[in-house]
Amino acid sequence: MRKSKVFTVLSVMLVAGTVLSACGSGDSSSSSSASASPTPGTPASTAKSTDTGKQVTLTVATNIVGEPANVLQGIAKSFEQENPNIHVEFSAPGAEYENIMKIKMASNSMPDVFSTHGWAKIRYGNYLLDLKDQPWVSQLDANIKPAVTDESGKVYALPIDQDKSGPVYNADVLNQYGIKVPTTIEELLQACEDIKTKSGGKVTPIHIGGADSWPIGQFFDFMASSYFVSGNKSFGKELKDGSFDWKNFDQLPQMFLDLQKKGYLNKDVLTAKYDDSAKAFAEGKVAFGFYGPFLIEEAKKTNPNVKGGLMPIQAAVAGDKTTFAGGEKTTWGIWKDTPNAEAAKKFVAYYAKPENVAKVAKAQVLPPGIKGVAVDAGDLTKDFETYKDVPVFPYFDREYLPNGMWDVMCKNGQDMLAGAITPSQFSENMKKEFDRLRAAK
Known part of the structure; x- marks a missing residue:
């Protein structure tokens, strides 16, 4: 064999x-x-x-x-x-x-x-x-x-x-169910519960095309900065010098798994692809997409009238600031x-x-x-203006993880949703590969 x-x-x-x-x-x-x-x-x-x-x-x-x-x-x-x-x-x-x-x-x-x-x-x-x-x-x-x-x-x-990215939302869905744009993780979870309940399960709060793997990595890349870098308690120094206690990481995969257990993710998360996320977003069957503004443009190929909005990455702790992910x-x-x-x-x-x-x-x-280029951002022009002062942090994996860790995040996310590993095992696997790749470098 x-x-x-x-x-x-x-x-x-x-x-x-x-x-x-x-x-x-x-x-x-x-x-x-x-x-x-x-x-x-x-x-x-x-x-x-x-x-x-x-x-x-x-x-x-x-x-x-x-x-x-x-x-x-x-x-x-x-x-x-x-x-x-x-x-x-x-x-x-x-x-x-x-x-x-x-x-x-x-x-x-x-x-x-x-x-x-x-x-x-x-x-x-x-x-x-x-x-x-x-x-x-x-x-x-x-x-x-x-x-x-x-x-x-x-x-x-x-x-x-240049990237200035965060999750996006279907404005019509949020308006229909009276949901405000969430700014904290707590508010996001409450919004998911309200959407699930008020829609009678007809609208999926968060859609992720997990079969493609990279959408799972995108979710973790967005949220990791909020949990471990941008807040009042930052582990940035420890991540860079290799002393980070990976038990602290447990809370993020646990949060992701809870989204699945509570029915806040699409049921076919492990077989759905990115195109499915865009289609569901276009049809008003999903409220949030953890992709970036490009999901809205993709959705418009199915429904030119879909109204999407950009929101900053939610703060993990009340009192912390919202952020965007950015870079190349x-x-x-x-x-x-x-x-x-x-x-x-x-x-x-x-x-x-x-x-x-x-x-x-x-x-x-x-x-x-390039300077001096005017860009029509459509529905998001107002959002870029509204959030112009929101700080932009580099993507978590680019700044704090050694080369090769992206695939580790993606695969462990898939394995966890499939029931093959627990959140703590997710973190243990991250630590093992983190140490190995740092040593190799």
């Missing part, structure tokens, strides 16, 4: 590597697609410059999903039309992106252009070309600039937009060893155009990463 499993894993890796390489074949007849094979590959073009007129193939990969990925792909197609000698192999593999990129880093065979998904400096820094000579650098917004630059002046990536969102970095550097720079600069920045930021319903 063990040999069979090993053979299967090796076979999958071999196939993945073969397909990844195929993406850079330079075949200009193949089409780019946001739902293409999750296979950003090694470029193998016959030209290293766009000035020769020879065909250049750029491999481009993003972690972005849903409608925002379609917007990115649409801009890539427009770029191709304006640059007929540059073909773009576009890949948006979703949940598999991080694992694919780890394999690519291990083999030093990166896509020409890729999304840094919050890790421009810490994880991908040694793989990225310095973009400080690009004309758009002078227009970087001051709020996001520290996330993609360092003290030496290196610019790691273009931040097309939609970015493009360039592999330092790409043989197509000039074409890649041209591609990235195309996304820095104000009209393209506006398209991407609107799709994500987020502020732009």
Whole structure:
């Protein structure tokens, strides 16, 4: 059995590597697609410059999903039309992106252009070309600039937009049942109970597409800062120096499990996907989504009239402040060893155009990463103004957990909801991997 499993894993890796390489074949007849094979590959073009007129193939990969990925792909197609000698192999593999990129880093065979998904400096820094000579650098917004630059002046990536994220709510549902936007965990739990009771179970308080795993990680990433960092009692120092007592973590997985036990989560949480969350939100069958503003835009594909609102992450303790999670969102970095550097720079600069920045930021319903770009945030324009002074904390896993812990949070969350582990075992598993990954680093 063990040999069979090993053979299967090796076979999958071999196939993945073969397909990844195929993406850079330079075949200009193949089409780019946001739902293409999750296979950003090694470029193998016959030209290293766009000035020769020879065909250049750029491999481009993003972690972005849903409608925002379609917007990115649409801009890539427009770029191709304006640059007929540059073909773009576009890949948006979703949940598999991080694992694919780890394999690519291990083999030093990166896509020409890729999304840094919050890790421009810490994880991908040694793989990225310095973009400080690009004309758009002078227009970087001051709020996001520290996330993609360092003290030496290196610019790691273009931040097309910047994350200022928190849970979202269906405004019609809250209005129908007389629910105020909750600002504390206690208020959130009471809102869930009221919605469940008043709707007779017809409306799910919180919908999570747990089959995709990353929505569970998103929930924990949002709430962990509230529980352990942003309040009156902060464990930030202990988390960074490795002395954090992981028994303190028990309260967060316990809270998550209680949501399930009390019927506040969708019953199919372990089989539902992100698309199901967006559809339920659009149909008024769910009140809250712990995703970010992009869930609203995804829901509008089903129901253009759905009214959504953004709310800060609830405070875990009464008297603490609400917060947002922030940092990098939609970015493009360039592999330092790409043989197509000039074409890649041209591609990235195309996304820095104000009209393209506006398209991407609107799709994500987020502020732009470039100064002087007006973004139509629709229903959320008022929310961004209302909450403009709410502090923004870096995503918990990016700031306080070693590389690799994201998958640990996701998997343990799934296992706990399935009844395979308890909240305390969740914390024990987090500690074990935390210590192991810190030691490895």
